[in-house]
Amino acid sequence: MAKRKVFKIGDEVITPGTRRTIDLPVSMLSDHTPMTMSAHVIHGRRDGPVVFVSAGVHGDEIIGIEIVRRLLGVPQLDSLRGTLIAVPIVNAFGFLNNSRYLPDRRDLNRTFPGTQGGSLASRLARLFMTEIVARSDLGIDLHSAAVHRTNLPQIRISPGNRETLRLARVFGAPVILRSELREGSLRGAASDAGVDVLLFEAGEALRFDEMAVRAGVSGILRVLKDQSMLPAKGIARPKRKPLLSKSSRWLRAPQGGLLRSYKSEGDTVTEGETLAIVADPFGEVEIPVVSDADGLIVGRAVFPNVNEGDALFHVAQVADPDEAGETLEHLSSQLEADPIFDEDEII
Numbered sequence: 201m202a203k204r205k206v207f208k209i210g211d212e213v214i215t216p217g218t219r220r221t222i223d224l225p226v227s228m229l230s231d232h233t234p235m236t237m238s239a240h241v242i243h244g245r246r247d248g249p250v251v252f253v254s255a256g257v258h259g260d261e262i263i264g265i266e267i268v269r270r271l272l273g274v275p276q277l278d279s280l281r282g283t284l285i286a287v288p289i290v291n292a293f294g295f296l297n298n299s300r301y302l303p304d305r306r307d308l309n310r311t312f313p314g315t316q317g318g319s320l321a322s323r324l325a326r327l328f329m330t331e332i333v334a335r336s337d338l339g340i341d342l343h344s345a346a347v348h349r350t351n352l353p354q355i356r357i358s359p360g361n362r363e364t365l366r367l368a369r370v371f372g373a374p375v376i377l378r379s380e381l382r383e384g385s386l387r388g389a390a391s392d393a394g395v396d397v398l399l400f401e402a403g404e405a406l407r408f409d410e411m412a413v414r415a416g417v418s419g420i421l422r423v424l425k426d427q428s429m430l431p432a433k434g435i436a437r438p439k440r441k442p443l444l445s446k447s448s449r450w451l452r453a454p455q456g457g458l459l460r461s462y463k464s465e466g467d468t469v470t471e472g473e474t475l476a477i478v479a480d481p482f483g484e485v486e487i488p489v490v491s492d493a494d495g496l497i498v499g500r501a502v503f504p505n506v507n508e509g510d511a512l513f514h515v516a517q518v519a520d521p522d523e524a525g526e527t528l529e530h531l532s533s534q535l536e537a538d539p540i541f542d543e544d545e546i547i
Contacts, residue, residue, distance in 0.1 A: 207243040207250075207283050209331055217245040219277075224331055226292070226324055235293065237327060240272055240286045248282020248429050252332050253420060255287070255342040257309050257386060259294015259301070260405040264342025267416035274421065274540065282429045285332055291324070298406060300346065310382070312389035325389075333390050338367075338427065339397040340420055341386055344412075348503035349511070350404035352465040352496075352528075353415040355442070357398065358387070364396050370426045371398060371419035372438030374466075374528050375498050377445050377516060398423070404502060414535040421540070434540060440530040443523075445516035448498065453478050453510040454487045459501065463513070466528050467497050468521045475513050478506060493517060496524045 204216040212222045223236035253271065255264025268288035271277075277284070289295050293302045301307055306321035314325025333339065345351040354375040357364040368376045379399070381388035387397045400419065402412035422437070424430045453459070461476040469475060469491040476489040489512055499514030506512065518524055535541075 204243075204245060204247055207241060209239065209241060209285070209335065214241050214243040216243055218243060224327060226327060227320060237287065237290060237292065237324070239332065240288075242277055242280050242284045242286075244280040244282055244429070246281045248280075249337040249427050250283040250285065250335055251424065251427065251429065252285040252287065252336045252339045253342070254290055254328075254332070254339065254386075256289035256291055256295055257341065258307075258343065258346075258405070259289075259291040259297065259299050260347060261300070261342075261344040262295070262406060263344045263403040263409060263412055264400075264416070265289055265295075266408055266413050267342055267420070270413065270417050271420055274417070276421065276430050276434060279431055280424075280429055282427070284424070284429070285336065287328075287332060290328060293320075300405070309386055310384035312384055312386050313392070325386075328386070329389060329393070333386075333393055333395055336395055338423075339386075339390055339395055340423065341397050341399050342416060343399065343401050344403045344405055344407075345401065345499055347405040348501060349499060350407075350409075350465055350502050351401045351499040351514075353400070353402035353412050354498055355398055355400055355419070356387075358391065361396065364398060367396070367398055367423055367426065369442055370422050371400070371442075372422055372531070373400065373402075373415055373419055373442055374531050375443045375445060375496065375516060375518075377448060377498070401499075411532060411535055414538065414541055415531075418535060418538060418540065436534065436538065438531060439534050440527045443496065443516075443518045443527055445496070445498070445518050448495070448514060448516035450511040451475065451489055451491065451513040451515060453506045453508055453512055454489065455480075455485070456507045457481070457485075459504045459506045459512065461500065461512075463497055463500075465497050465500050466525075468495070468524050469497060469515060470494050470521075489513065491515060494521045496521060
């Protein structure tokens, strides 16, 4: 059998059967402190695909960073075929400042594919496309909801892509949402470059959520197994098929005031059901937030101080809302009992 070639990234060379963290230079801060984007590369002894897993594109979305940390400690990776590139913090500037954005106030996920001589965000986007996406066959990008919101674990895919739909089902997150590619997004730029990306959303910014983290780690391992990069032993299939949603919409605040929610993420709702009340501080005016369709809550606001028009509940339409609760319960029970999360090995 021919010896596998070395893997080159930046100015570094990783030999087959080794793993290493490398630092890709990004810029210099105003006080002359160098900033880098760090990537951990596991280059297997045997041939296989190159898959990247990224987190922290938005610096305050730290759940993905924890998912990558736990993933890199999984023993099965010692038998990896192909190559795994793990980038736990793409936007180190935002991470250090607990911010979604870069210092130039740009959203990195609206800046791809970037340019070599553009803004700081644009240059970072270009670096990621050149050093990570261009070397990969498939990507998994990890996100959480924006600040003051939370998301049920979900995979977002572009409509009409059968392969990402198949992989989303392999991943096994509770819900699959079809979501159009946005201009400037990593998923859109990668698609233009011929690389499919699964977008995982779970939890809220600046917070950890144990079930969300477990769903992310389990899903990534399933995808790697599906790509023949990992042995099947110890990686269980989801007990129930994920819920596929063809459409979803946000219910918004009818007025400014204080939000009292009666429903949470993962709850099913029916048309005409009251999900919350928005009241003024004096209690003189209370307006209900009413669902306009049957569905499943896949995201919601968690901050009680709201302005008129604020997004409050993200409701997804699913084929059978009556089965949704049972599906979520089965998947949650499976994550709680999964031996891959032995505290002595992972947490």
